[in-house]
Amino acid sequence: MDEPSIRVTNLTKSFGGRKVVDDLSFDVEKGQVFALLGHNGAGKSTTIDLILGLKTPDTGSARILGMNAGKHRKQVFERVGVQLQHTQYQSSITVEEACIEYASLYPCPGDYHTLLEQFGLTALKKSLVAKLSGGERQKLSVVLALIAIAVICITIAVKTFRWE
Numbered sequence: 001m002d003e004p005s006i007r008v009t010n011l012t013k014s015f016g017g018r019k020v021v022d023d024l025s026f027d028v029e030k031g032q033v034f035a036l037l038g039h040n041g042a043g044k045s046t047t048i049d050l051i052l053g054l055k056t057p058d059t060g061s062a063r064i065l066g067m068n069a070g071k072h073r074k075q076v077f078e079r080v081g082v083q084l085q086h087t088q089y090q091s092s093i094t095v096e097e098a099c100i101e102y103a104s105l106y107p108c109p110g111d112y113h114t115l116l117e118q119f120g121l122t123a124l125k126k127s128l129v130a131k132l133s134g135g136e137r138q139k140l141s142v143v144l145a146l147i148a149i150a151v152i153c154i155t156i157a158v159k160t161f162r163w164e
Contacts, residue, residue, distance in 0.1 A: 003066045004029050006051060010060035013046055020046050023060070052082060078106060081145035087137070089129040095140060096125040102144045115143045 006028035013021040020043040028034040036044045049055040051062040053070030061068070069076040089098060099112035116122045119139045124132065129140065 002030065003063070005032070005065060006034075007063045008047070008051065008060070009062075011047065011050055011057050011062055012059040013043070013050060013055065013057050021050065021057075025060075052076070052080070077148075079148070081148040087141045089137075091130055093129055094126055095121060095129060095132070098129055098140065098144060099125075099147065102147045106148050108149060109147050110149045112143065112147055115146055119143050 004027040006026075008024055008026050011021050011024040012019065020041070022043075024043075024047060036047060038044050046055065050057050051064055051069065053062075053068065053073060053076070056070065064076055065079055067076055069080075093101070095116070096112075099116065103109035103112055113122075116125055119142065121136065121139055121143065124136065129137065132140065
């Protein structure tokens with residue numbers, strides 16, 4: 001049997017003596033849609049950061065596509081699209097320029113024109129990202145994550161989202 005797309009084993013992380021992820025284990029199989037749910041401060045974002053190798057666990061391990069993301073960052077991020085909870089953009093970049101910039105990071109990027117259309121952002125492609133509403137910025141973050149033509153796409157805190 002193949003290794004799952006994501007494998008988390010006995011993951012633990014503390015900050016200032018407060019355990020925010022406590023001995024967490026789960027698998028996400030290929031093709032599975034998975035949601036990590038919990039109240040504010042439950043450790044959801046920290047768990048994602050640990051899986052992506054953005055933080056180091058106190059104990060346990062996380063593997064994505066069979067790799068430790070902290071050790072194989074380039075290989076993982078070429079195949080994983082990520083929309084983090086808080087995304088910062090250059091102050092004077094347009095929606096289209098952000099798409100072009102992200103597409104340049106991947107060997108075979110997706111068609112950002114199609115993605116912008118699917119997410120209702122085509123009319124805003126010449127707009128500054130800084131001028132977008134919060135919801136429009138969240139949609140753009142998902143578009144940028146999907147440009148990777150990802151094997152795995154991780155989104156965090158997309159509260160109002162409708163993809164038709």
